[in-house]
Amino acid sequence: MKNNNVTIHDISKALEIDSSTVSRALNNSPRVSQKTKDKILSKAQELGYQRNSLASKLRTNKTHSIGVIVPRISRHFFSSVIAGIEETAFEAGYDVIICQSLDDFEREKKLMDTLLSNRVDGVLISVSMQTTSYDHFKEYQKQGFPILFFDRPCILENTTNVIIDDYKISFEATEHLIREGYQNIVHFSGPQHSQLYQNRTNGYKDALENNQIPIREQYIFESYLMKEDGIAMAQKILQLPEVDAVFSSNDTSAISAMQYLKEKGIRIPEDIAFVGFSNEPVSAVIEPSLTTVKQPDFEMGKVSASLLFEQINCKPSQRIHQTKILEPELIIRNSSKKTS
Amino acid sequence: MKNNNVTIHDISKALEIDSSTVSRALNNSPRVSQKTKDKILSKAQELGYQRNSLASKLRTNKTHSIGVIVPRISRHFFSSVIAGIEETAFEAGYDVIICQSLDDFEREKKLMDTLLSNRVDGVLISVSMQTTSYDHFKEYQKQGFPILFFDRPCILENTTNVIIDDYKISFEATEHLIREGYQNIVHFSGPQHSQLYQNRTNGYKDALENNQIPIREQYIFESYLMKEDGIAMAQKILQLPEVDAVFSSNDTSAISAMQYLKEKGIRIPEDIAFVGFSNEPVSAVIEPSLTTVKQPDFEMGKVSASLLFEQINCKPSQRIHQTKILEPELIIRNSSKKTS
């Protein structure tokens, strides 16, 4: 039976080679002869040696790990971003520690703290919905700790952000519906205190205005991304008989709305057009043949991670802070032109 | 501007109190007077002290963290399990490190290694589809390291597992369809080298046999949980005109099958009954009014985490290994009785 606590010193003793040489061999240093390396490696194997990363991290002050904080990993958008992050991190030899804030501000702060006390080299974060104060982030950053905000940007100056052009794509999606002949377009949005959802709503509004269509506030449905909000949306939409199209910038609620309607046996008329953000695979199932907004989720992960690594490998004083804007894509599968 | 590298020694010097007392105070030891505690705490705040967990973990040989390895966090089943794990871990004061193997055996081994070298106190794992050899797990366990397998059990003796009674629920689901009048029931399954999917297929087969319905091998669709498999399934099902019901124990592929059919403009006849494992929110959207298998995902997370903590807080020699079986639920929303 192997012993769990084999250290380089045990190997050192067994072989009568100094522990520093053992350490070098284990790290594949060119300053150790192949012969000694082989001896050490096979002894390590034999004794069941398992490196203690804690000790090495403590000593070197480099952890080769980054933290990622997202509201919920179950949201398809975020798990795709994480896939992108992991791919880039893997190539760069970094470990990724994934955490979920559950959109809870206190939890988010606690997670930041845990990550920092574990000395991750940097953090990628999509802040919680509840987050309105960015002061503590600023504090960390001032200390030279690399933080990158993705999807939900930090409103402060001199921060690094990777975001999506929500305004533009929402404008385009809405204009698309208008061009197809729809006039009574409902907008499923998210929490309006969120910059991100505000941008989407503004894109929608401006597209209407740009086409001389009046903006009706009762056509804009706010939501807190909960199941109940989706149900409320579904109930509201039934009371607006003139509606002929939906632009959803919030699939989470759109899905529960659909689900609710289906459960009640209510069928949304075929001639109501639906344009959604295809975060969840669900939207593809709901209306796979219709227009969707394809978010650059995986790409966002890759871009964010590379930018963070740039920051990490750069002296705090020389870091360039920027806001990178990624473009979603409007995928028009077939025409949903109004027939009536 | 705060300094990133404030240690207990800096506090110690500033206050002329020994660092050991500072350490005790920071850990809220009863052996320090309230007065000194207050002084130390406020100084720590002032200097922007941030504990170095690496050092403390190294010293105490306790990390208060556990690792979780799942194939993919984007699968709804797994993110629900993780939610359960995190809830229980949080209550117990443990950190959770989430990793995805992407169903890649080599990656899984590497992740195990990383977790171990970071000295997590235990690991919860749902092994990758590719995993056929469990020897390395056994090795770790022999060394007294607590490992718990969930969802996809370890076939070896003396391991702790938390699984779902797949056979039973598949039997019940199939019998339900038979009772409703269906005879030509297709089964969407997963990789047949996986015990889990075998159990599901066996449940399906035995239900047919139990009702004197012949088992037709061409009615059983294997899948590797990839999008292409779903498409292949969809194509196959179109060539079996007598099919009147589907029992899907693999929503991932079922969804892409549905999606493919929708994209092609093919409608599955209304009188084909569908019973699925409702892991993904999608199935609820596809057929929210029909029967589904509700898996105890969140519960599985809670149960698994508690069992792991029991193992952790128990000497290796005194650990009791068991296999806990959780029961899914057949949710019959309304009758899908055959009308023809």
Added chain:
DNA sequence: CTGTTAGCGCTTTCAC
């Protein structure tokens, strides 16, 4: 190419 030595930041016995 290998050994000596010091120390990363923290905790914990043992004194007093």
Added chain:
DNA sequence: GTGAAAGCGCTAACAG
């Protein structure tokens, strides 16, 4: 109630 001192396991000058 507080201090002195040792050491967790590893790495990195520096020396030879």
